[in-house]
Amino acid sequence: GAIIAIEPASGGILAMVSRPSYNPNLFVTGMTREKYRSLSDSKDLPLFNRAVQGQYAPGSTFKPIVGLAAVSKGVTSWDETIVDQGWFKLPDQRRIFRDWSWTPEDAGGQGIVDLRRAIYRSSNVYFYDLATRLKVDALSTFAGQFGLGSDAALDVYEAADGILPNREWKYGTQGKDWYTGDTVNMGIGQGYLLVTPLQLATVAAVFATRGQWKHPRMLLSGDTSTAVLTQSLPPPIAGPSHNDWELMIDAMEEVVHRGNQVMGDNGTAWAYIGRDVNYRMAGKSGTAQVVGISQDEQYDESELDEYERKHAWFIAFAPS
Numbered sequence: 001g002a003i004i005a006i007e008p009a010s011g012g013i014l015a016m017v018s019r020p021s022y023n024p025n026l027f028v029t030g031m032t033r034e035k036y037r038s039l040s041d042s043k044d045l046p047l048f049n050r051a052v053q054g055q056y057a058p059g060s061t062f063k064p065i066v067g068l069a070a071v072s073k074g075v076t077s078w079d080e081t082i083v084d085q086g087w088f089k090l091p092d093q094r095r096i097f098r099d100w101s102w103t104p105e106d107a108g109g110q111g112i113v114d115l116r117r118a119i120y121r122s123s124n125v126y127f128y129d130l131a132t133r134l135k136v137d138a139l140s141t142f143a144g145q146f147g148l149g150s151d152a153a154l155d156v157y158e159a160a161d162g163i164l165p166n167r168e169w170k171y172g173t174q175g176k177d178w179y180t181g182d183t184v185n186m187g188i189g190q191g192y193l194l195v196t197p198l199q200l201a202t203v204a205a206v207f208a209t210r211g212q213w214k215h216p217r218m219l220l221s222g223d224t225s226t227a228v229l230t231q232s233l234p235p236p237i238a239g240p241s242h243n244d245w246e247l248m249i250d251a252m253e254e255v256v257h258r259g260n261q262v263m264g265d266n267g268t269a270w271a272y273i274g275r276d277v278n279y280r281m282a283g284k285s286g287t288a289q290v291v292g293i294s295q296d297e298q299y300d301e302s303e304l305d306e307y308e309r310k311h312a313w314f315i316a317f318a319p320s
Contacts, residue, residue, distance in 0.1 A: 002051040021046055022046045053196070055163070057189055059288035059313055061203070061286035063122065073138055082125070083111065084112075085108070087099065097184055100122065118130075136183045149162055160196050162199055165192035169192075189288060204283075212237075213236075253282045259275060281316050286312070
């Protein structure tokens with residue numbers, strides 16, 4: 001796993017942790033070949049810096065970006081609702097895309113959902129539909145403003161780019177056309193989309209500043225004559241109004257603080273985090289599948305190898 005803390009106003013990285021890890025003093029005091037081999041050959045990859053080199057599907061942590069892109073482009077509004085019946089299907093296609101809450105015993109879905117509720121309940125069905133209407137070109141361009149798809153850190157060694165897919169990327173890397181089903185998956189942070197923990201921490205910082213992206217940086221200051229750390233400030237994220245930012249942050253606060261609701265209408269992070277938090281926090285939980293399952297199967301973590309189980313994410317900023 002990995003943890004990153006960023007100061008939103010500056011982009012300064014306050015803390016960065018990757019686990020499993022190792023004792024870095026071994027590279028100073030020396031180690032035997034056997035010891036180094038045990039580190040380099042370990043299936044837990046302790047020498048791999050997951051915080052900046054790990055590339056993973058962001059899952060539902062990507063949904064606030066999808067929502068902001070859609071409202072800023074007039075694809076939806078904060079008042080528009082859909083009926084989440086637990087699954088989504090494209091016209092004239094057989095494949096069914098299910099909500100995370102779907103089970104054979106409870107296939108009724110989450111009912112009437114607007115954007116705010118879709119965020120705090122993390123409705124997959126809502127974002128399947130929304131991404132399909134938004135389309136991949138608009139979504140990919142908008143998400144790129146958050147620093148996804150490129151290593152934009154000023155002084156972080158070997159930070160990975162991640163993948164921010166679009167039509168050109170898929171054709172260029174795979175020689176295949178982009179399908180609407182690819183957009184459906186991207187709408188919930190799955191499919192070809194990959195991010196690093198550093199990039200997602202930066203996304204949280206953008207929400208904290210209501211739209212101002214900053215270059216992530218390790219050094220507090222440096223010799224400005226070298227111009228290494230003197231980067232021009234990017235323009236604010238284009239599209240969302242101030243009201244859109246505030247409404248999205250309100251919804252992300254509900255993710256954490258909305259609890260004790262009837263009919264299971266709690267925020268997805270309330271039971272694990274919000275229940276014990278005594279200050280306002282805006283966040284978004286997310287899980288991302290590592291292996292696919294067929295239409296007729298139900299996900300059963302107990303039957304999977306440890307390295308094939310879902311990835312769990314949580315991004316947040318406080319005070320909100």
